[in-house]
Amino acid sequence: MVPGTVFQLTKEELATADRYEGNSYLRIKLKLESGVKACVWLVK
Numbered sequence: 811m812v813p814g815t816v817f818q819l820t821k822e823e824l825a826t827a828d829r830y831e832g833n834s835y836l837r838i839k840l841k842l843e844s845g846v847k848a849c850v851w852l853v854k
Contacts, residue, residue, distance in 0.1 A: 816848050
């Protein structure tokens with residue numbers, strides 16, 4: 811388990827986050843224990 815915070819982002823904010831994280835990270839979608847679907851960025 812990894813503690814964290816879930817933020818609701820617009821498509822534009824998500825695109826900005828992708829640009830910020832750059833090519834060193836991969837964004838994946840997953841389902842949290844709470845049942846909430848979320849995106850996380852993992853080191854490639």
